[in-house]
Amino acid sequence: MIHSLFAVYYREMLIMRRRLTRLVPSWSVSPLLYLIAFGYAMGKHVEIDGHSYMEFLIPGLIAMNSMTQSFAIASEINIARFYWHIFEEIQAAPVSDFSYVAGEVLAGITRAFLSTCVILILGLMFGVTLSCNLLFWLAILLNSFVFASLAVGLAMLVKSHGDQVLLTSFVITPMAFLGGTFFPLENFPEWGQRLVYILPITHAAQAIRSASFGNIPPISSYLVLFFTGCIFFFISVLCVKKAKD
């Protein structure tokens, strides 16, 4: 099992390595724009709970980015499936559905970690240093586990690459903005707060931010992410069977 899991992961890594010179700039552009527009230009005089807006924003960006980048594995899978028919090559090999999903999810997590590093470096350039402790990385790990698992499942269900693009704009983009990434959730009315706490990204943003300020985030956030991720993961394994016909 480990063998074929590694094979699936290794393939994604080789492809990513080939594209790294294009990926790193693309990982930097949108965070950089957010930092300039919201953090630098607009947020100069804003202070939230004793932190500058820039300090508040960067963990939010990291939460958002680890979500979008781990979810981006869905596009890779779909391009491989619909344009290059690689999915068949893997399906014809003695690879269990579990190993396949695990390999792809791991690739999504790796991608999220690398893009997080890019944002941390950008943050340094704006003079922001965060506490990158174990709890910080664990929150990123769980967050990308959730969204990479979701991505693989959805990639198996869609019928074309166009559907995939649609899903991203309906599922991921709203979450990116609503989950406490750019503004404190206390600004929402109470019913709104309750609503956004259903979203895993809210828990991720909270845990990442709290950890990066050197605090101990609530364990409940980690548990929510962990169990959501497990559920998505196992649904994805079932979805692989559906994709075969």
Next chain:
Amino acid sequence: MIKVHNLNKIYKSVHALKDVNLHVKSGELFAYLGPNGAGKSTTIRILTGLTQPNSGSVSLNGFDLKNSSIKSRQQCGLVPQSINLDQELSVYENLTIHGLLFRMGKAERNEKIEELLNYVDLSHRQQSLVKELSGGMKRRLMIARALMHSPSVLFLDEPTVGLDAGMRRKIWALIKKIQQQGTTIFLTTHYIEEAEFLADRVAFLDTGTLLVVDTPSNLMTTLGTWALDRLIDDKMEPIYFNSRDDANHYIATHKESFTLRRVNLEDAFLSMTGKKVK
């Protein structure tokens, strides 16, 4: 080796395979001949576990496909109809990933890659990206990839489609060589000459129905050995003869113009279905 019993496959509105029964022997080169949409690819997809049949059973080397699909996949090599290589990766990387997928160790993998690239004449392109290869090179690479894990059955779905005559012959020679090494080969094609040249036995498939399975020579000689084509209402109508003399005698006693040629598999297919393979 391959046993197929009462196989049926129904897509939403298409009955793609109708009660197909097959028995491919070990070491045999078995050709599956049929026009577009006959169900050739569907059969291969079912035999390699990519698609589930609606009913019927398949066993490969004694493994029932339903119960031991992971084990039976280890036995199969597949060259699908459309090119499915990783275009952005190198030749070497494509083969390496295949080896990993089939649980091969590093030393074994590298040894096999070197051997196979020699075999398909691509050693000099080991580090090239796949997107930089020509169509024929990609086909040969797909064959090499399918052979990486030393399968006992090789499935080739139209391995020479879109290639020029020279490259086609090269690939035929390669396929023969693979068979001589003891691999059972299941090949689909709609090129008559391909089936004639390569196959030990040929199956005719038309709109999901298996019409006949026999050796190419048996299929052809039931009609005769020589054919005369004559033009009737813009359509070529062949007449068959058992010897060249009979055919020449016929020409001498009739006024129309004829073309004399040997009987081929196309004739056999035509006489059974009323239509051409291509």
